[in-house]
Amino acid sequence: MTVEIARHWRLNSQRYSLIGEECPACHYKIFPPRDVCPHCAEEAGPEFHFSGNGTVFSHTTVHTPPEGFEAQSPYTVALVKLDEGPMITAQLTDVDNGAVEIGLPVEMVTRKLAEQGDEGLILYGYKFRPQMAMA
Amino acid sequence: MRDISIIGIGQTPVGEHWGRSLRHLAYDALHLAMKDAGTERVDALYVGNMLSGEISGQAHIGPLIADFAGLRGIEAVKIEAACASGAAAFRQGVIGVASGYQDVVAVVGVEKMTDDVGSRLTAGLASAADADYETVHGVTFVALNALIMQRYMHEYGLSKGDFANFSVNAHANGANNPNAMFRRAISKETFMRAGVVANPVSLFDASPMADGAAAAIICPTRLAREYTDKAVHVLASAIATDSLAVHDRKNPLWLQAAEDSAHTAYRQAKITPAELDFFELHDAFTIMAALSLEAAGFAKAGQGTRLAVNGDIALDGKLPIATMGGLKARGHPVGATGMYQIVEAALQLRGEAGKNQLPHARLGMTQNIGGSGATIGTHIFKSSE
Ligand SMILES: [Zn+2]
Numbered sequence: 070m071t072v073e074i075a076r077h078w079r080l081n082s083q084r085y086s087l088i089g090e091e092c093p094a095c096h097y098k099i100f101p102p103r104d105v106c107p108h109c110a111e112e113a114g115p116e117f118h119f120s121g122n123g124t125v126f127s128h129t130t131v132h133t134p135p136e137g138f139e140a141q142s143p144y145t146v147a148l149v150k151l152d153e154g155p156m157i158t159a160q161l162t163d164v165d166n167g168a169v170e171i172g173l174p175v176e177m178v179t180r181k182l183a184e185q186g187d188e189g190l191i192l193y194g195y196k197f198r199p200q201m202a203m204a
Numbered sequence: 205m206r207d208i209s210i211i212g213i214g215q216t217p218v219g220e221h222w223g224r225s226l227r228h229l230a231y232d233a234l235h236l237a238m239k240d241a242g243t244e245r246v247d248a249l250y251v252g253n254m255l256s257g258e259i260s261g262q263a264h265i266g267p268l269i270a271d272f273a274g275l276r277g278i279e280a281v282k283i284e285a286a287c288a289s290g291a292a293a294f295r296q297g298v299i300g301v302a303s304g305y306q307d308v309v310a311v312v313g314v315e316k317m318t319d320d321v322g323s324r325l326t327a328g329l330a331s332a333a334d335a336d337y338e339t340v341h342g343v344t345f346v347a348l349n350a351l352i353m354q355r356y357m358h359e360y361g362l363s364k365g366d367f368a369n370f371s372v373n374a375h376a377n378g379a380n381n382p383n384a385m386f387r388r389a390i391s392k393e394t395f396m397r398a399g400v401v402a403n404p405v406s407l408f409d410a411s412p413m414a415d416g417a418a419a420a421i422i423c424p425t426r427l428a429r430e431y432t433d434k435a436v437h438v439l440a441s442a443i444a445t446d447s448l449a450v451h452d453r454k455n456p457l458w459l460q461a462a463e464d465s466a467h468t469a470y471r472q473a474k475i476t477p478a479e480l481d482f483f484e485l486h487d488a489f490t491i492m493a494a495l496s497l498e499a500a501g502f503a504k505a506g507q508g509t510r511l512a513v514n515g516d517i518a519l520d521g522k523l524p525i526a527t528m529g530g531l532k533a534r535g536h537p538v539g540a541t542g543m544y545q546i547v548e549a550a551l552q553l554r555g556e557a558g559k560n561q562l563p564h565a566r567l568g569m570t571q572n573i574g575g576s577g578a579t580i581g582t583h584i585f586k587s588s589e
Contacts, residue, residue, distance in 0.1 A: 129351050129404075131343070133402075135330050
């Protein structure tokens with residue numbers, strides 16, 4: 070269990086506040102953080118704070134969830150294109166399943182992601198909801 | 205490097221083998237392949253498998269299967285590349301023989317899936333994706349394909365019906381394959397009526413999970429005649445990779461690793477795609493069939509479904525695919541699938557495909573996709589005539 074917690078704990082700054090990197094060579098904005106820029110293969114750079122705003126690139130609704138996600142089912146997952154460039158995978162929240170459109174502007178919020186393992190470890194991290202001005 | 209031929213093939217029916225464990229299934233296929241090749245010894249065994257640890261609680265299955273098959277002592281290793289484990293294991297065999305380290309090599313793809321059901325199996329399959337940045341958000345294997353398909357339909361203005369013939373064709377071909385899991389043809393109406401699994405993916409877009417094992421014996425071409433007069437030549441063997449996560453791809457609607465491995469394979473075989481007589485592609489989902497056709501050079505981006513709509517993919521079409529039912533109807537025992545594709549290609553090239561035999565089967569290609577496209581293995585084979 071401690072090993073499992075460490076695996077998630079080390080990702081907390083990314084998961085709670087979308088902290089990535091900016092490549093010092095090509096200025097590509099990187100999320101999640103890597104050791105090497107996926108764009109130009111230079112060593113990845115200093116921290117970069119993403120705004121948390123983006124648009125829905127694609128979406129679907131999960132009806133047969135994996136272990137740990139049963140309680141939330143059905144739920145909507147999406148590929149979100151962040152305004153600063155990179156794409157990430159996340160759940161959408163505060164939306165009706167199936168009522169999502171490609172191109173919907175969304176913003177990041179922190180929510181419960183999953184309950185894992187027999188000891189009920191609860192994971193928190195980013196999800197996205199429709200941008201408030203749009204709601 | 206030495207030229208290589210397949211001298212023996214074997215497969216178990218795909219389905220729910222309640223009475224047979226992982227090791228039994230692997231043995232069944234291996235035994236048939238060795239009998240077909242007329243050999244009792246091999247120098248090495250490569251086992252393609254994804255989920256033995258997760259589902260059967262069993263790692264280290266190389267020596268387990270070697271010993272169980274009466275081959276105790278030989279080099280035996282498991283090769284894992286998610287759903288592309290079969291092609292990856294076959295390629296290890298090719299490397300072993302081509303290099304001269306080994307002469308006669310057995311490759312078996314095996315998967316035992318029905319010992320686990322429901323959410324744990326779903327989680328096991330999802331472990332082919334990026335654990336920290338995809339699966340942690342509750343994304344499943346089906347959902348990843350749905351995300352790709354949804355965007356693909358949006359971008360190219362397609363509807364569900366454009367994908368129907370991939371499924372209809374696979375089921376029509378599976379009906380004549382005694383080893384297929386589903387042996388009934390379906391209509392386009394059945395496809396259109398099927399329940400949604402993860403929008404827009406419905407039941408007849410997705411291939412069924414199952415148990416199964418398929419095997420081949422390979423050796424240098426110059427030794428092949430000592431074993432058989434129906435050797436199948438391995439003209440090309442290539443694997444390429446892409447980012448594990450769909451969201452990290454340059455273009456999530458393009459299988460770069462399919463394009464890369466196919467082009468390497470065409471170069472090795474010294475052929476153009478137009479020369480191929482058939483293509484055993486990885487139709488785990490109808491969207492993957494479309495993307496595979498595009499990346500391998502048979503259609504432009506966004507036009508893969510046209511080959512299905514106009515009938516090019518049928519047994520009497522320009523480029524037959526899934527000639528024995530594909531993943532959709534034969535079934536998708538994940539780590540074994542790549543070896544089923546190769547065994548089926550060999551059946552066509554040996555003229556042993558029964559009712560589904562193609563009249564002109566001289567050059568065939570197989571393409572095996574791992575996860576949502578992060579590992580893709582492409583092989584090209586030629587008949588002995
Ligand atoms: Zn860079």
